[in-house]
Amino acid sequence: xxxxxxALLAAAVALLLTVLGCGPRGIVYPKAAVxxxxxVLHGVEITDNYRWLEDVxxxxxxxxxxxxxxxxxxxxxxxPERQQMxxxxxxxxxxxxxVHPSPYGDRYFYWQRQPGWNHRAxxxxxxxxxxxxxxxxxxxxxxxxxxxxxxxxxxxRDGTRIAYGKVSCGNEMATLxxxxxxxxxxxxxxxxxxxxxxxAWLPDDSGFYYTRFPDPADVxxxxxxxxxxxxxxTLGTDWHDDPLIWGxxxxxxxxxxxxIADDERHxxxxxxxxxxxxxxxxxxxxxxxxxxxxxxxxxxGNFYFRVVDGMLYFDTTxxxxxxxxxxxxxxxxxxxNWQVVIPExxxxxxxxxxxxxxxxxxxxxxVYSRLLIYTxxxxxxxxxxxxxxxxxxGFRGKWDGTExxxxxxxFAYPPTVFRCDMVAGTLEPIDRLDVDIDVDEYETKQVWYxxxxxxxxxxxxxxxxxxxxxxxxxxxxxxxxxxxxxxxPGFGLSRLLWxxxxxxxxxxxxxxxxxxxxxxxxxxxxxxxxxVFDDFYAAAEYLIAEGYTxxxxxxxxxxxxxxxxxxxxxxxxxxxxxAVSCGAPLTDMLRYHKLTIGKVWAGExxxxxxxxxxxxxxxxxxxxxxxxxxxYPAVLITTGDSDTRVAxxxxxxxxxxxxxxxxxxxxxxxxxxHVEQKTGHGGGRPLDMSLELMAxxxxxxxxxxxMIEPPKD
Numbered sequence: 001x002x003x004x005x006x007a008l009l010a011a012a013v014a015l016l017l018t019v020l021g022c023g024p025r026g027i028v029y030p031k032a033a034v035x036x037x038x039x040v041l042h043g044v045e046i047t048d049n050y051r052w053l054e055d056v057x058x059x060x061x062x063x064x065x066x067x068x069x070x071x072x073x074x075x076x077x078x079x080p081e082r083q084q085m086x087x088x089x090x091x092x093x094x095x096x097x098x099v100h101p102s103p104y105g106d107r108y109f110y111w112q113r114q115p116g117w118n119h120r121a122x123x124x125x126x127x128x129x130x131x132x133x134x135x136x137x138x139x140x141x142x143x144x145x146x147x148x149x150x151x152x153x154x155x156x157r158d159g160t161r162i163a164y165g166k167v168s169c170g171n172e173m174a175t176l177x178x179x180x181x182x183x184x185x186x187x188x189x190x191x192x193x194x195x196x197x198x199x200a201w202l203p204d205d206s207g208f209y210y211t212r213f214p215d216p217a218d219v220x221x222x223x224x225x226x227x228x229x230x231x232x233x234t235l236g237t238d239w240h241d242d243p244l245i246w247g248x249x250x251x252x253x254x255x256x257x258x259x260i261a262d263d264e265r266h267x268x269x270x271x272x273x274x275x276x277x278x279x280x281x282x283x284x285x286x287x288x289x290x291x292x293x294x295x296x297x298x299x300x301g302n303f304y305f306r307v308v309d310g311m312l313y314f315d316t317t318x319x320x321x322x323x324x325x326x327x328x329x330x331x332x333x334x335x336x337n338w339q340v341v342i343p344e345x346x347x348x349x350x351x352x353x354x355x356x357x358x359x360x361x362x363x364x365x366x367v368y369s370r371l372l373i374y375t376x377x378x379x380x381x382x383x384x385x386x387x388x389x390x391x392x393x394g395f396r397g398k399w400d401g402t403e404x405x406x407x408x409x410x411f412a413y414p415p416t417v418f419r420c421d422m423v424a425g426t427l428e429p430i431d432r433l434d435v436d437i438d439v440d441e442y443e444t445k446q447v448w449y450x451x452x453x454x455x456x457x458x459x460x461x462x463x464x465x466x467x468x469x470x471x472x473x474x475x476x477x478x479x480x481x482x483x484x485x486x487x488x489p490g491f492g493l494s495r496l497l498w499x500x501x502x503x504x505x506x507x508x509x510x511x512x513x514x515x516x517x518x519x520x521x522x523x524x525x526x527x528x529x530x531x532v533f534d535d536f537y538a539a540a541e542y543l544i545a546e547g548y549t550x551x552x553x554x555x556x557x558x559x560x561x562x563x564x565x566x567x568x569x570x571x572x573x574x575x576x577x578x579a580v581s582c583g584a585p586l587t588d589m590l591r592y593h594k595l596t597i598g599k600v601w602a603g604e605x606x607x608x609x610x611x612x613x614x615x616x617x618x619x620x621x622x623x624x625x626x627x628x629x630x631x632y633p634a635v636l637i638t639t640g641d642s643d644t645r646v647a648x649x650x651x652x653x654x655x656x657x658x659x660x661x662x663x664x665x666x667x668x669x670x671x672x673x674h675v676e677q678k679t680g681h682g683g684g685r686p687l688d689m690s691l692e693l694m695a696x697x698x699x700x701x702x703x704x705x706x707m708i709e710p711p712k713d
Contacts, residue, residue: 484521
């Protein structure tokens, strides 16, 4: 046969293999049927070829998921290094977790996991935090495979009752139970549909205010994820008879919760739709009518209240994007009576507490923690000296108690729990994570780079000491950029595998987070979401320009809202990255509000039912910006089949579309999907499963960045 005809035949075979989704060495993507669904939205025709994959439980979807999982795991778990990493992770994590006490009455409670356990157990001591503990709740005994877990606990003020939520397979659809801590027996009270329930116990423990969702049988399909209203439950009664207290006159996306003040008289009802503004009402528990009255309603900002000695203390972002603390008489809370106690700081007032009748104020400056103690009149008493630049949190203590507990960590400072004597001013570590590493072998830098519009953005870069800036280091670039959530210094055991293999971790503080207050958050939400992506690309470009890496050695990783971030990045700038780890992502931004609880995020993202918001959502929606014939990076998309927060359909549809569209050789830059069984968005996941997933993810990224070589057949 003449050579031109051979060349033509070879080209035809290569084209056929590309169409079929397989390469010269035989990686074949499972076939996902194309079933077009076409809609006209605001005059624009939108076609969705894979909407059928939103039905995760259909037999056809299940077969396709099984085939995808088989392909993905056969590729990732063939590496001998994967088992070595899993063994190392088990070694790192098979330790007792920290004791971080919370005082209630004369009792202390803390969660702790013992070696070999999948879940932490809840312990209680009496008299002092270090007295002999008793196990109150042990999720390790609830199921053989660890699939049943504790979602939340709400402990009564004197510590004699615990309301807690139990969930299966991480689906967050909790059922509420009540435990008597003196007897260790459960009360007969069991309340279903109590997903993420807010519980506020009455001072006498006779009942509680709580939130729950409706019975799915009573609402239209899909609405079981909304109408989370407040009820009151008297112990010993049937939950069906619980009176509705609050929320029925609000939109279905409205979220509310209650907090009973330390004076055991005032109860505050908080409500929001967009998380940018909260309306606060108050009720007097000593009022027989318990009328709920407005306290801070209609203000453009968030509020949080406490009460001590007849005075209201509260923080707000109203006219203070970095937050300010006011006080006013509890019996006359009119705005003209508000007095500034702690003015708006240069940094961000992250959180605060009243302990020992003093204000404990946590300020975040350039993403590092400062901890300051003030009198209730705002006079600085002292600053608590922290071990290094890092992150403090979990401030626990009683308003009239003399001790405070909090945690602290940094990238190279293992998590440590401290006890502060508020009278003597002394600070002592009471527990520290046991790690068999020399933290001095690692280094952290905080750098600043310039984003597309000129905004200066900070980024943490962590690696083993001695890194040579040769432009060829494997770098993992992570990010989140949303919901006012800050990227802060913190220790991560699983990261040690990456550092010890020569990898660099870069974590930029993207707009949309809370690192610099409300304005920073606003600059990355709704119509400003593209700023988040631009900040991310500028971080990648900085790492390349400064000699850390190059596009063939640069991977990106993110989960949930961070999964949306990296999904958008791989569609907008595919040439900039070699590999993508995309966990539990939102990808279809024109339908996210129609899936599971997505509608409650409209304040963050916008709503495609609105013509104006539809335009900017469509402009970046990853699923709608996949372009056939594009050479996409290698992508691993992961999700859980029981995820009721971010619907798994986002991940499934994106994987199917990318597999059909990419022009990359699947043997070099495969598009893979892993749907983990019997797990949800991540909460309550058994440790064994988490370690397997960590080993998979590290193997995937190291394979794609050339840090490990595939075994020879």
